[in-house]
Amino acid sequence: MLALSLLPAPAARAQDAAYPAKTTTIVVPFAPGGVTDALARIIAEPLAEQLGKPFVIENKGGAGMIVGALAVSKAQPDGYTLLMATNGTLAINSTLYKALPYTPLKDLVPVSLVGALPFVLLINPELPFKDLRQLIAYAKQQPGKLNFASGGVGSSGHMFGELLQSKAGFKMTHVAYRGNVPALTDTVAGHVQMIFSDIGSATNLVQAGKLKAIAVTTAERFAGTPDIPTMAEAGVPGYEAESWQMLALPAGVPLPIQEKLNIEANKAIATPAVRDRFLKLGVTPRGTGALSELAAFNRAEIDRWGAVVRDAGIAGVE
DSSP, X not given: OHHHHTTXXXXXXXXXXXXXXXXXXXXXXXXXXXXHHHHHHHHHHHHHHHHSSOEEEEEOOOTTTHHHHHHHHTSOSSSSEEEEEEHIIIIIHHHHBTTOSSOBTTTEEEEEEEEEEOEEEEEOTXXXXXXXXXXXXXXXXXXXXXEEEESSTTSHHHHHHHHHHHHHTOOOEEEEOSSHHHHHHHHHHTSSSEEEEEHHHHHHHHHTTSSEEEEESSSSOOTTOXXXXXXXXXXXXXXXXXXXXXXXXXXXXXXXXXXXXXXXXXXXXXXXXXXXHHHHTTOEEOOOOOHHHHHHHHHHHHHHHHHHHHHTTOTTBO
């Protein structure tokens, strides 16, 4: 009996070494067409070439990314189902929802930090502010009079606005929309005064003069828009935020498969062709970090954004 109990281990190791032996699915927790969907499709191409088997995209949008994340968390832990997660999926949702049906870092394992989206604070050009310092000075004199749009409660744009209020010591009114596109549209129309948006969605509107870019949210200026200052440079020291994408697996996937995907995904992101396509989308390529480093990063992000969610008074929504 003892001898028989030892037999499956070599077979399991051989199976892990042969991975992938069939098509792997990357689940995107959004409808087709957005930045996260585009990044998944870009990364799927070199992964298929490097590993010799197809990587296909399956869109499972809905319920604040919960539908897709839950599906992957309950998938067979064999390495053939991946999630293109976001900071919302793996960090913000942990505190935002009262009864989240999956637990990040318990039910999902991060295997590659794919990229990060710098956001930019945009204002309607009719507003009289030349820079962020003028905007903050006015906001402190007129608490709550300024408003800002976002793609929904708990979205990155919402969280980045809450972080600005906390760091700079003033209050704005948040106006939530069902998606970033209608929020941008109403900001252009002047129905709301400002918005935090990913740079890729905002560039054409800024170039056309329909919105004015005040500052980027990242610690360093974005390579694609080097003329836009950072929030710290513009007058809010210590402000740093970005929306990130992470490839994740269901918990329980054998460690050799996790490590292989970590190495191969990071290798793919490092290629000039992939990096160039990311930058054109307004995304900073990442593709660094071992598994333990990614888990530590994820834990820190859960703690960081959990504090912002609680301070905003939106923790534990149904």
